Amino acid sequence: MRIHVVDHPLVAHKLTTLRDERTDSPTFRRLADELVTLLAYEATRDVRTEVVDIRTPVAGTTGVRLSRPRPMVVPIIRAGLGMLDGMVRLLPTAEVGFLGMIRDETTLRASTYANRLPEDLSGRQVYVLDPMLATGGTLVTAIRELMRRGADDVTAVCLLAAPEGVEVLERELAGAPVTVVTAAVDQRLNEHGFIVPGLGDAGDRMYGAV
Numbered sequence: 001m002r003i004h005v006v007d008h009p010l011v012a013h014k015l016t017t018l019r020d021e022r023t024d025s026p027t028f029r030r031l032a033d034e035l036v037t038l039l040a041y042e043a044t045r046d047v048r049t050e051v052v053d054i055r056t057p058v059a060g061t062t063g064v065r066l067s068r069p070r071p072m073v074v075p076i077i078r079a080g081l082g083m084l085d086g087m088v089r090l091l092p093t094a095e096v097g098f099l100g101m102i103r104d105e106t107t108l109r110a111s112t113y114a115n116r117l118p119e120d121l122s123g124r125q126v127y128v129l130d131p132m133l134a135t136g137g138t139l140v141t142a143i144r145e146l147m148r149r150g151a152d153d154v155t156a157v158c159l160l161a162a163p164e165g166v167e168v169l170e171r172e173l174a175g176a177p178v179t180v181v182t183a184a185v186d187q188r189l190n191e192h193g194f195i196v197p198g199l200g201d202a203g204d205r206m207y208g209a210v
């Protein structure tokens, strides 16, 4: 597994406001959207392309376009939904599949309550969207499911990661073609499995505590 921490002043600026407890939901959603577009730029660096011949009004030339099959984007509901628009802005032709997952607040174990993915993901590049990589349980489960269906290249785009979660992914997905792109790796997890300093509960901050 590879991890790429995006080091850019605009990313750091937006992340700081996102973390701030005074940031309200509409602003949080807007910033998450903007941040994802910046992360997506890095996350799609290895998106598969093919060479094409075209004509400009002046001359013939060669260029590139995204190759088939189209990339797949998979937001992890709820909080990952807040990253979807920002991602497909850069990849407008991507297909979108959905996974609904929730982490038990006591055991911190992740479970899946919704799954709307193509049965066959053979040969597909997949971009998983989940703002928080905390214990890593959610992403390990999600990525295993994508690979079980044949995905051969998975990039997880996360706003924040904890070192503990990165370690779990490295161990559980050792040798797998997986990349994590994130704005920061924070200090640690607290006793409730929250990232410190983090930004709190991403889903609650986007959509309210339900």
Ligand SMILES: O=P(O)(O)OC[C@H]1O[C@H](OP(=O)(O)OP(=O)(O)O)[C@H](O)[C@@H]1O
Residues within 6 Å of the ligand: 076, 077, 078, 079, 080, 101, 102, 103, 104, 108, 110, 130, 131, 132, 133, 134, 135, 136, 137, 138, 139, 165, 193, 201, 202, 203, 204
């Ligand atoms: O790395 P982990 O320890 O598995 O935790 C990360 C998960 O926790 C949060 O989801 P949550 O269960 O709060 O659901 P929500 O998005 O509906 O709020 C977050 O959005 C991630 O999906």
Ligand SMILES: O=c1cc[nH]c(=O)[nH]1
Residues within 6 Å of the ligand: 079, 132, 134, 193, 194, 195, 196, 198, 199, 200, 201, 202, 203
């Ligand atoms: O800090 C955390 C950890 C898991 N999920 C969140 O939304 N925030």
Ligand SMILES: [Mg+2]
Residues within 6 Å of the ligand: 079, 201, 202, 203, 204
């Ligand atoms: Mg939540």
